[in-house]
Amino acid sequence: MPKFESYDTAVGYGFFAEFDGVSSMLSEVGPITSEVKPIDIKHNLPDGKCVVKKVPANPEGGTFTMKRGLTDDDVWQKWYQLAVEGKAKDMRKTGSIVITDYSGAEVARWNFVNAWITKLEISAAKAGDTSPLTESATVVFEEVDRK
Secondary structure: OOOOOOOOOOOOOEEEEEEOOEEEEOOEEOOOEEEOOEEEEEEEOOOOOEEEEEEEOOOEEEEEEEEEEOOOOOHHHHHHHHHHOOOHHHHOEEEEEEEEOOOOOEEEEEEEEEEEEEEEEEOOOOOOOOOOOEEEEEEEEOEEEEO
């Protein structure tokens, strides 16, 4: 019987984003998606039989969504505006999503390369409603690495 290590499953107790030195407390994050698609390579054997082998393509970037309470902090709007204006060099940022435990110790970190906001959304406001307004940002990235 194989021996398994015992690890506690991470609880989404605390998490935040930090991109190029700017930190944002989040109320929600994810899912973080990334993909390596398969490529079919076809070979003909000496007997004429065709064999298909799957190999990995180059890794594709991915996406994630981060959400926070709406405040007067406009750092996400400024980041998004760089994409609106086509400032490709400035809109691409390096950063992380960090998960912490109850004591504030880091449990997991995903580092992103060339990330930028493709969509910015403010929640609906309703007359007489006292629910907090939120701001959501959909982020695309070229590379991700879990540390």
